[in-house]
Amino acid sequence: MFTEVIIPFDETVASLRAVPVGAAVASRLNVGAIAVTVAPSLTTAAGMEASAQRWIEANGLPEVKVASVVSGSPVYQALQTRLGEGHPLIVVATATHPHSRPVVGGSVAEDLVHYSPPGYALLVGPSVAVGSFSLDGSLMACIDTEVDPGPFLAPMTELVTALALDPILVTVMDLAQTPMFSMGRTGQEPVPVESVALQHAAYRLASLGTSAPECVTLFGGDRVETVVDYARISGVSALMVASRDRGGISRLVFGSAALQIVQNATVPVFVVHREV
Numbered sequence: 602m603f604t605e606v607i608i609p610f611d612e613t614v615a616s617l618r619a620v621p622v623g624a625a626v627a628s629r630l631n632v633g634a635i636a637v638t639v640a641p642s643l644t645t646a647a648g649m650e651a652s653a654q655r656w657i658e659a660n661g662l663p664e665v666k667v668a669s670v671v672s673g674s675p676v677y678q679a680l681q682t683r684l685g686e687g688h689p690l691i692v693v694a695t696a697t698h699p700h701s702r703p704v705v706g707g708s709v710a711e712d713l714v715h716y717s718p719p720g721y722a723l724l725v726g727p728s729v730a731v732g733s734f735s736l737d738g739s740l741m742a743c744i745d746t747e748v749d750p751g752p753f754l755a756p757m758t759e760l761v762t763a764l765a766l767d768p769i770l771v772t773v774m775d776l777a778q779t780p781m782f783s784m785g786r787t788g789q790e791p792v793p794v795e796s797v798a799l800q801h802a803a804y805r806l807a808s809l810g811t812s813a814p815e816c817v818t819l820f821g822g823d824r825v826e827t828v829v830d831y832a833r834i835s836g837v838s839a840l841m842v843a844s845r846d847r848g849g850i851s852r853l854v855f856g857s858a859a860l861q862i863v864q865n866a867t868v869p870v871f872v873v874h875r876e877v
Contacts, residue, residue: 602763604687606634608665609676609713612649616694617656619725622734622869623692624662626723629736629764630690635666639679646671677712684718691722695863714844714872721756721873723839726863734869738838739815741769743828743862745843746798750805752843756873758809766838768806768814771831772799773824825861833867841871 606627610616620636627634636653640646646669654667672679683689695710714722725731740761742753750770761768803814821827832840842859863870 602688602759603630603632603690603719605632605689606630606692607680607683607689608634608636608692609680609709610636610638610649610653610694612638612652614656617653618729618731619692619694620657620662620665621660621731622723622725622729624665625734625736626690626692626764627664633666634664635668637668637670637680637683639670639672639674639676641671641673643671675712676709677716680713681716684716688718690719691717692725692869693722694725695727710872715874719756719759721871723869723871724863725869726866728865728867729869730867734838736764736766736838738836739767739769740764740839740841740871741771741817741832741835741837742841743843743858744770744772744799744802746772746774750798750802752873753802753841754806754809756871757806757841758811760841760871761811764838768811769817769835769837770799770803770806770814771817771819771828773819773821773827775820775822824858825865828858828862829865829867837868839869839871840866841873843873 606623608619608623610619617636620634623634623636636657638646638649638653640649650667650669657663657665657667670679670683684691691713693710693713710722710724714724740757742757744750744753757768760766799816799818803816807813817831819827819831828840840862842862844859859872863872
C-alpha cells in the first residue's frame with residue numbers, strides 16, 4: 602500500500618490547488634502528506650516553503666508538511682530520491698495548456714506520471730472544485746475497447762482497495778446503424794451496441810479481488826464531453842485514463858482525449874502510464 606502522498610508545487614499559488622486533494626487522499630490512506638518543491642538555491646527554496654506554509658495554514662490543512670529539494674535538475678529527477686523511498690502517491694495540479702510552465706504543468710506532469718514508482722499519478726485539473734473534493738463516490742476508469750485494458754487492472758485494483766472506492770468501467774461508443782423497415786420505411790436508425798470488451802475487462806478486474814465493477818457504455822460523438830458530463834452527473838470521486846509511451850497525458854490510450862479530460866473534468870484524474 603501507499604506510504605505517503607507527495608504533492609509537488611512551484612512558485613505559483615495555483616500549483617497548491619492539489620494540496621486539499623492530496624490531504625483528503627492521505628487521510629483516507631492514513632498516511633502523511635507532504636508538499637515538495639524543487640528550487641535552484643537554498644534562498645529560493647526557503648521563500649517558496651514559507652509561502653506554501655502560509656497558504657496551507659490559511660486553508661486549514663496543518664497536517665500537510667512542507668519540504669524542498671535544492672536542485673537544478675528536472676522536477677522528476679530531483680524528486681527521485683524521495684520517490685524511491687517506499688510507495689508514494691503523487692498528487693499534482695496541472696495547467697490549462699499542456700506546454701505552459703505554471704502549475705507544475707505540461708511536461709512536468711507527464712514526467713511525474715511516467716516515472717512515479719506506481720506508474721501513475723493523480724492530476725488535479727483546472728476545473729476541479731478542490732474545496733469540495735471528497736472520496737465518497739466511485740473510481741471511474743475510461744476504457745478504450747479496441748485496446749487491451751491491462752494497464753488499468755493492477756492500478757485500479759490497488760486504488761479501489763486502498764481508497765475504499767467502488768469501481769466503474771466506462772467506454773464511449775458510436776451508435777450503430779441498422780436497417781429500418783417498419784411502417785413501410787427504409788433507411789437507417791441508430792441502436793446501441795453493448796461492449797463485450799467492457800464486460801470482459803470487468804471480469805478480469807473482479808478476478809483480481811475487487812468488488813464487481815459497474816459497467817457503463819455511453820453513446821456520443823464527443824468522447825471528452827460525454828465522459829466529463831457523465832462523471833459530473835454520477836458523482837464519481839475520480840476518473841482514470843491511460844497515457845501512451847510518449848506524449849504523456851495527451852492521449853486516452855490510443856484516442857486523443859486524455860489531456861482534455863484532465864482539463865475539463867470536475868474531479869481529479871488518475872493518469873496511468875500504459876506500460877505499468
